[in-house]
Amino acid sequence: MFSPEGPSLRELAVQALSSVERGYDLLAPKFDHTPFRTPDAVLGAVESALRPMGPFGAGLDLCCGTGAGTGVLARLCRERVTGVDFSAGMLGVARERIRSGGPRVSWVRADARALPFASAFDLVVSFGAFGHFLPHELPGLFTQVRSVLRPGGRFAFPLVAPPRPASLGYWTLLGFDAVMRVRNALWRPPFVMYYRAFRLGDVRRELTRAGFRVELYALPEFGRRRDGSPRVRLVVARIPDGPEGPSGPSGLSGPVSRG
Secondary structure (H helix, E strand, C coil): CCCCCCCCHHHHHHHHCCCHHHHHHHHHHHHHHCCCCCCHHHHHHHHHHHHHHCCEEEEEEECCCCCHHHHHHHHHEEEEEEEEECCHHHHHHHHHHCCCCCCEEEEEECCCCCCCCCCCEEEEECCCCHHHCCHHHHHHHHHHHHHHEEEEEEEEEEEECCCCCCCHHHHHHHHHHHHHHHHHHHCCCCCCCCCCCCCHHHHHHHHHHCCCEEEEEECHHHCECCCCCECEEEEEEECCCCCCCCCCCCCCCCCEEEC
């Protein structure tokens, strides 16, 4: 599962019994050698899908970790790029790892649920972090993202289709979530990480309520499932350019699905 440079079983156990913040501080030096780091194939596919929507001025990598998504933004944005995460350890690794020859890159330690920015970004991306947020936290999280975007700005992230109930992947994720719930019931501080808590229907509804227009793009690099649906989608939530309300000019939500 891990390369020789990755964390040992003991190190993973210590992380799992820590808080989310402390756990990632401990994991940070070896994070890029684990399967938890977003694969380059996903980063490249998202970059290719977003490029025609640009050019972008300023970009924010939400829950940036060691900066994999920040590198994508550095190639898409002309003005500046910011990575934000609440783990000082992850930010330390990102600071050493990312050397941009393009826009200025800065790093900020903050909680995504209380972002310390004004309306300053044209593009916000996030990769693989949403399992750390409980469903009831989504409205506040999406409101925070909207507050830091300029008019016409976009919030984009990839979303993998859930495995079918008959598949091994489905039962693996179900088992992982069950173990995490038992762990959090018996041990403090909690470590919030639930793979099955971030569902497309809930996400679209809460993004629309927060004032976004939601579009879905198939990422063709990952193919389609037997029913023809994409294996991986890019969710792009945009703030309208004009003076529209949260649900659009006529008061009706109008998400667009492409793929």
